Amino acid sequence: MQQLNNLSARIAVYQESIKAAVDRVIASGWLVLGPEVKRFEQQFAAYLGARHCVGVANGTEAIELALKALGIDSGDRVATVANAGAYTTTALLAIGAEPHYIDVDIDTHVTTLADVRVAIEAGVKAVVVTHLYGLAIPEIAEIAALCAARNVPLIEDCAQAHGAAVGGKRVGSFGDISSFSFYPTKNLGALGDGGAVVTNKDELADKVLALRQYGWASKYTVKVAGGRNSRLDEMQAAILSEFLPGLDEANGRRREIAAYYSSQIKHAGIALPKEGAFNYVAHLYVVRTAHRDALREHLRTLNIASDVHYPIPDYRQPVFGERFSGVQLANTDRLAQEILTLPCYPEMTDAEVSGVVAAVNGWRA
Incomplete structure (x- = not known):
């Protein structure tokens, strides 16, 4: 049987490095939000050409926390496509926001500058665009410029486009903030769930850092509303660090x-x-x-x-x-x-x- 994707084949290629990564974490005794997560966050941010990467539990929560960091709240209308598996819709519903669905190009399957412009004219509070099937949206630079000019935050959903670029600039670095999934079948996939929020803005990174761990400003001190437990674990981070160079x-x-x-x-x-x-x-x-x-x-x-x-x-x-x-x-x-x-x-x-x-x-x- 020709499979759609063969994860066993990828694991076999990296078997020794996976074992070394897991052994390293076990030997350290540090399993959550430790040095491996920090290491991967720094490496992935550098790879994308971004200032900050914050590891979280999965790609859908990455979208949710990005929305929260931007101040999106219950009742806010947010533009999104409707052909990408309902993950952004799920994140919007989790915070009580209202999806404002926009169409896509029939050939590329991704949204266009014209569709985003219409959504902004309709008064959306933010825009989420999806780089679908591994295709970086051809007009992403123009979309980012339009959103910036109209003061409408732009979130890039990059769950299927790790490493894709437009004009030499990698996706995830065009908008105000972006989300990634490290589900095992992704181009950069872990051996379990994982995700990340990426941004060039210090204040947004700080908010996501708090939101991923209960809204803590410091241990047991809750300062940011809307926090949850959404943490990339050490083993997945260590494995991702092994996969990233390839x-x-x-x-x-x-x-x-x-x-x-x-x-x-x-x-x-x-x-x-x-x-x-x-x-x-x-x-x-x-x-x-x-x-x-x-x-x-x-x-x-x-x-x-x-x-x-x-x-x-x-x-x-x-x-x-x-x-x-x-x-x-x-x-x-x-x-x-x-x-x-x-x-x-x-x-x-x-x-x-x-x-x-x-x-x-x-x-x-």
């Missing part, structure tokens, strides 16, 4: 696989991603077809895994009932019906990649 090489392999797919998949019924050479780190390789379910079944019969990222726009989730029944985003709705993710991970062999291409090209729509 991130660019792994991203390069992902791009090689994606480029091969894009050059070799030749099927009139399938639309391929529109990615750039450097702003795409191929977290997922997502194609489009009007007959998505038929293609997925065809691949299944050939023992090739696929998935849909993501099948239900946020505003159509059952939890909302009729709450967003008036929302109509043409591109988001269409993409949810047509997208399909093919296997793409650094440890894939050339033979496996070629096998996926042959299977897709052999489909009779």
